[in-house]
Amino acid sequence: MSQTTIPDHLTKRPLRVAIIGAGPAGVYAADLLTKSEPVASGALSLAIDLFDRYPAPYGLIRYGVAPDHPRIKGIVNALHKVLDRGDIRFFGNVDFGTDVDLQALREHYDALIFATGAIRDADLNIPGIGLEGSFGGADFVSWYDGHPDVPREWPLEATEIAVIGNGNVALDVARVLSKHPAELLVTEIPENVHAGLLASPVTDVHVFGRRGPAQVKFTPLELRELSHSHDVDIVLYPEDFEFDEASDAAIKTNNQTKTMVSTLTNWLIEQEEREDRAPASRRLHLHFLHNPVEVLGEDGKVSGIRFERQELDGTGQVRGTGELLDYPVQAVYRAIGYFGSPLPGLEFDANTGVVPNDGGRVLDGDGAHVPGLYTTGWIKRGPVGLIGHTKGDALETITHLLAELGQLPPAATEASIEDHLQARGVAYTTWEGWLKLDEHERALGADAAPVPTAAGPVQRERIKVVDRERMVELSRPLEARA
Known part of the structure; x- marks a missing residue:
């Protein structure tokens, strides 16, 4: 990555970044940002929040890949390690455009990265x-x-x-x-x-x-x-x-x-x-x-x-x-x-199903860069390539973001996004909540009868919970449900 100039206000507080979409594209972008040179050197500190419309993370890996693909487990393990470090917060069950809009996110964050994929x-x-x-x-x-x-x-x-x-x-x-x-x-x-x-x-x-x-x-x-x-x-x-x-x-x-x-x-x-x-x-x-x-x-x-x-x-x-x-x-x-879906407040190319962008920098209706807005993954380039290709895609976007730190409109409020979501009655889930849901699904698999196979009985690794309300219930502590 090229040399990054840190504006004065970001020497006094973390760069606040919201990533919308907790599939591979969003997680890779968050991971690359945390490992970038200005962060690794200590010149820049970060506060990254990852949002997803589903109560659980992993996006395409959980909801777009056939269950009999064993190699996908390796990708899940890699994404888990990133989110389990504790330096990236996860907010699940938060629908962009409904539970939180573009204006609210721009008030709370310096930069937004859209990684909503194509469903x-x-x-x-x-x-x-x-x-x-x-x-x-x-x-x-x-x-x-x-x-x-x-x-x-x-x-x-x-x-x-x-x-x-x-x-x-x-x-x-x-x-x-x-x-x-x-x-x-x-x-x-x-x-x-x-x-x-x-x-x-x-x-x-x-x-x-x-x-x-x-x-x-x-x-x-x-x-x-x-x-x-x-x-x-x-x-x-x-x-x-x-x-x-x-x-x-x-x-x-x-x-x-x-x-x-x-x-x-x-x-x-x-x-x-x-x-x-x-x-x-x-x-x-x-x-x-x-x-x-x-x-x-x-x-x-x-x-x-x-x-x-x-x-x-x-x-x-x-x-x-x-x-x-x-x-x-x-x-x-x-x-x-x-094919991608439109995002409220952003331009959308209905012919290609992507958010118009220049190397990940979101463009407005006149083709000009919108400061502070970025995109990565399939909503950036269309649904082509394998999951691993999103790493290079995210690197391009993150490189532009870091090069433009001085052009980012600073977050307008010090208020927490949690207060905003709670005020709107959003039953958001967290990484800790996902770990509880993950444990529950694995327990369901362990309690199920072994499956007969040619190699002998096999215990199921997990049984996926499907109902959204049940997922939220299992993910949120009792006091948060009140």
């Missing part, structure tokens, strides 16, 4: 997308992850399902839909989600991608996880394995592309070899070179989906062939990306 589904504007039985993949993820603000029930009535998308979320959705629920019991899956999946009559889940096998957006780990599901056959189609000059170049020069194409090709070969054995009770089909053009319906409900066959054009892009293909399905899940 909505990107639109897919084709005929029939609004039929009953057509869902957003992000909404389904929220349901199976026990999001406190979605219904406890999910309509799982289809035997044949289409998932549109070739990213990791599409694979997560397809895997959870096709996997036998007993395998999920070793995870933190909520009880209502397990019960819903247990009643599902699904036999076939189809995943459709617009481009070829060499252009998929998922990662090798997520792809390989598909083959770990018991009694689920992966079905591939030889006519989908088309490669052009750009595909061949990517396979030769990109190890990730090479690995994924190799995995898919090996599965295609194995598929021919397993023809002599009895088929599994469920099938997960992977289709490529399919562009969705219409969701078909009968009596207002999904009855099928129509695609136009695509072909590669030599550059890795695709063009339509005019050939139409129909598949009978009773449910369609679009998983073509997440």
